[in-house]
Amino acid sequence: MQPIISISNLTKTYKSGHQALKRVDLDIRKGEIFALLGPNGAGKTTMISIICGIVNPSSGTVTADGHDIVRDFRAARTKIGLVPQELHTDSFETVMATVTFSRGLFGKAPHPAHIEKILKDLSLWEKRNTKIQELSGGMKRRVMIAKALSHEPQILFLDEPTAGVDVELRRDMWGLVRELRESGVTIILTTHYIEEAEEMADRIGVITKGELILVEDKSVLMQKLGRKTLTLNLSEPMTTIPAELGEWALTLKADGNELEYVFDTNAERTGIPSLLRRMSDLGIAFKDLNTRQSSLEEIFVNLVHTPAGEAS
Numbered sequence: 001m002q003p004i005i006s007i008s009n010l011t012k013t014y015k016s017g018h019q020a021l022k023r024v025d026l027d028i029r030k031g032e033i034f035a036l037l038g039p040n041g042a043g044k045t046t047m048i049s050i051i052c053g054i055v056n057p058s059s060g061t062v063t064a065d066g067h068d069i070v071r072d073f074r075a076a077r078t079k080i081g082l083v084p085q086e087l088h089t090d091s092f093e094t095v096m097a098t099v100t101f102s103r104g105l106f107g108k109a110p111h112p113a114h115i116e117k118i119l120k121d122l123s124l125w126e127k128r129n130t131k132i133q134e135l136s137g138g139m140k141r142r143v144m145i146a147k148a149l150s151h152e153p154q155i156l157f158l159d160e161p162t163a164g165v166d167v168e169l170r171r172d173m174w175g176l177v178r179e180l181r182e183s184g185v186t187i188i189l190t191t192h193y194i195e196e197a198e199e200m201a202d203r204i205g206v207i208t209k210g211e212l213i214l215v216e217d218k219s220v221l222m223q224k225l226g227r228k229t230l231t232l233n234l235s236e237p238m239t240t241i242p243a244e245l246g247e248w249a250l251t252l253k254a255d256g257n258e259l260e261y262v263f264d265t266n267a268e269r270t271g272i273p274s275l276l277r278r279m280s281d282l283g284i285a286f287k288d289l290n291t292r293q294s295s296l297e298e299i300f301v302n303l304v305h306t307p308a309g310e311a312s
């Protein structure tokens with residue numbers, strides 16, 4: 001299938017000489033939720049800004065639904081909705097006026113039914129005649145999304161959609177993003193919350209220091225790089241881990257009631273049978289045991305880990 005966004009050999013060096021993107025190649029599939037995950041300053045906003053025509057690339061090409069974002073800027077931009085990181089809205093205007101005006105900026109004919117639908121979907125309908133300056137931060141964020149959707153884009157960029165947002169609104173946003181995907185919109189979100197990528201994304205790209213170091217289906221990524229954690233619920237709590245268990249990297253949790261062992265699912269030997277035998281020899285009994293996939297957080301930390309002393 002033809003990708004909806006195709007990024008090829010994209011490089012950005014700012015005037016300061018800082019290289020924010022280094023030869024990035026990436027195809028975004030139509031209808032997916034793609035999470036661009038990376039620490040502060042990794043180049044996420046730069047990448048989005050280039051695709052949206054706000055920042056010029058130093059080299060490389062990007063097409064959005066077949067339109068080159070530089071040569072065919074207008075056509076490309078019409079396909080795209082952007083919810084920027086910073087909230088900047090015309091605060092004296094009403095919600096309705098702002099969102100309607102946004103649509104007009106793209107040269108699209110008025111479509112009150114569409115505006116009504118997005119305001120209703122975003123729970124903003126009741127607030128349509130309220131001035132934006134009177135809205136809460138969460139509502140303002142919803143207005144930003146409504147603006148970005150006003151011209152019926154096929155691609156939606158969300159730059160850190162839930163930064164500084166409370167848990168409830170974050171859940172709402174996630175629900176909303178899923179609904180948008182259901183309606184056929186392709187979504188690219190940037191985040192440094194691993195939890196968000198894990199919860200939302202179909203695919204994940206990890207970017208660090210301007211390099212896209214990995215792009216993978218979320219499930220494959222978690223399986224391939226994932227480790228598992230075995231938790232043993234001990235019959236009797238323990239104060240220290242016996243030296244005889246020293247060859248396994250164990251951690252004592254839950255006030256000494258649980259022993260945790262992280263193992264590599266891809267390794268030839270997990271070390272579990274021998275650990276259980278040794279525990280049995282030592283007379284250490286357990287009531288229950290379970291394993292869980294290590295979180296993306298653990299994987300991510302390993303991937304972007306910068307050795308101490310190295311400048312980031």
Ligand SMILES: Nc1ncnc2c1ncn2[C@@H]1O[C@H](COP(=O)(O)OP(=O)(O)OP(=O)(O)O)[C@@H](O)[C@H]1O
Nearest residue numbers: 014016018020038039040041042043044045046047
């Ligand atoms: N206009 C600019 N001029 C010079 N350097 C810039 C400019 N904009 C961004 N940078 C630098 O480029 C790098 C990438 O910044 P960018 O905003 O793309 O990162 P990010 O991954 O979005 O980070 P964050 O998660 O903090 O938003 C940073 O080191 C930043 O300081």
